[in-house]
Amino acid sequence: MNNATTPRFLLLPGWMDSGPTHWQSRWEALHGDERVQQDDWVWPRRGDWMARLDEVLLADPRPAVLIAHSLGCQLVASWAAHSKHTHRVLAALLVAPPDTEAADMPPQLHNWRPIVRQPLPFPAVALFSTDDPYCTLPRANGMADDWGVPGLEIGALGHINGDSGLGDWPEGRQLLMRLVEPVADDD
Template sequence: MSRAQVLILPGWNSSGPEHWQSRLEAAHPDFVRVEQRDWAQPNLEDWAGTLEAYVARATGPVVLVAHSLACVTVAHWAGADESRVRAALLVAPADVERPDVPPELVGFAPVPLRPLPFPSVLVASRNDPYCSLERARTFAHAWGSRLEDAGQAGHINTASGHGEWPLGETLLKDLLNRCTETHAS
């Protein structure tokens, strides 16, 4: 089996040049960033459609690396028979049902609470201002994701000091290795 195509899925307003996703992409030129048409005014149908188009264009198996609102996009998009995606790393999901959610994100609610059709790791922080650890646990349980507690890591973005993020790279390498081992046998 060929190595999986890694798709980087930034959240609302994209990931700036110092964000861990951008650094990961820069370090791995074969990784592909999913470019949404409108980062500032996200639309669920558009974002899910764009994700679908990128997955459909991939020439082999796919691993998703999603942050924040992109995690919710993956949960909405993933169908029951999504065989092209081998795994997903879901980092700091946005709780779009919280009372203080920005109006731009309301269209992504409610968050689907059904199993994802591929293995996933959900990384959550104990002090994420956009999703409580309890809510992240609910998502992980519903999606069938392994929960990784990142401790006091904020929203796991540049503002919380996560330009370089070794844990993320380690988790992604582990997912890629497991995908290769699982499909090589």
């Protein structure tokens, strides 16, 4: 692939961003992935986050691979259901989608209800922990089914974040590259 078709790897952190020990921050440092910065990480507004993702995608003509964690997964689903620019996305890795419809979700996430459940128009895979405090396995699998993507249980890793002790998480990167390679080869 030449530079014009080499995909950009866009990190979509969840609520409160991803801290220094989070695998997304480590991938940013190790692989040069680009973090999509949001104006408000504390009180995330769905429409604002969707508009920001459109801005970032339109700022560069190269295709993008979305690497979402937590609320970033809900961003991908919401954005894909409304954007006219989904053709710019090659694939998406959706890690630990939260159940924003759960009764015990923080009030800052109220405007992420209802969960958008339309099929994604690009290849994706959703990864779940068996003991995620923000989403039960049945709810996570239900979201993956509704989004039309395979769901993969990857063990008891909590919310698959900085507290999960994943370090650079090479297994996650391998899953990402297996998802991207067949799509990139089709171009």
